[in-house]
Amino acid sequence: MNLILVGFMGSGKTTVSTLLGEALQQPVYDLDDEVEKAACKPIPQIFADDGEASFRDLEHSALKEVVKRRQGILATGGGTPVAERNQRLLEHAQAPVILLTASPAETARRLGDGEGRPLASKLTPAELADLQDARRPAYDRCADLTIRTDKLSPTAVAKLIIAFLRIHQDQSA
Incomplete structure (x- = not known):
């Protein structure tokens, strides 16, 4: 992996990873997409049919596979870094980990009714802020x-990350 994005749902991980992939000409992996491919069903259905624990097991397995790849940008799920086993994988991935954050109010605005996000759809704005x-x-x-990311466009966030990567690369050389 060249880069890993973490953060709460609605922080911009998927959007920014897509922009970074284009700018850096790297493949982009969205961990939620990888989980859905492995399970052959969408995340809301995984939660409904099998529960959150099953989803988290699938997420861990997908993370293990994706971080082995040499090239690419990974957008994790919002809960991925919460599990210690995932933290260890992220730590050993030998890629910079960028945390994207947004205020609770901005997060609630971005998520709207939480459609397609099993946890967000069940929580009030206050509960969402508590989870965050x-x-x-x-x-x-x-x-x-x-x-x-509150007051930054996705393009501005991507540019900041690219600048960080250049500095990080220079320091590693």
């Missing part, structure tokens, strides 16, 4: 860089 706060320490443990 509860996950923050796990995100922080993984992150090499944190970018607050």
Whole structure:
């Protein structure tokens, strides 16, 4: 992996990873898509049929496979870094981990009614903010860089990450 994006749902991981993939000419992997491919069903159906624990097991297996790839940009799921076993995989992936954040109000605005997001669709804005706060320490443990995305366009976020990668690459050389 060249780069891993983490953050709460609605922080911009999927959008920014797509822009980065285009700019850096790298393949993009969305962990949620990888889970859906492995399960042969959409995430809401996995949650409904098999429960969150089953989803998290599928997510871990998909993460294990994706981080083995030499090239690419990975957008993780919002809950991926919460599990210690996933934190260990992210730590050993030998790729910078970028945390994208947004305020609870901005997150709620971006998520709307939470359609297609099993956890978001069940939570009130206050509960969503509580979940975001509860996950923050796990995100922080993984992150090499944190970018607050509230007032930035996805393109601006991608440009900041590219600048960080150049600095990171120069320091590694």
